[in-house]
Amino acid sequence: MAKSFACRDIGMSCGFRARAGNESELMSKIAAHAKEAHNMAQIDAATMKKVKAAIKEE
Ligand SMILES: [Zn+2]
Known part of the structure; x- marks a missing residue:
């Protein structure tokens, strides 16, 4: 499962x-x-x- 992060999710x-294959x-x-x-x-x-909390599984 891929993981993604968006800066706007931490303000x-x-x-x-x-987006990447692992954390x-x-x-x-x-x-x-x-x-x-x-x-x-x-x-x-x-x-x-904050970053870790904002990482989403895709
Ligand atoms: Zn940024």
Whole structure:
């Protein structure tokens, strides 16, 4: 089952969506996006918690 994430689900307005075959693949896509688009070299624990809660199964 694929997993997906959308930034707007955690209150970001950038319109980014990611989809991957598993959570670790998805997390690496999200981490790369967070770094480029949101200037987060590292996703902090509070944001990580929101991200994980917003990941959907497809
Ligand atoms: Zn974003």
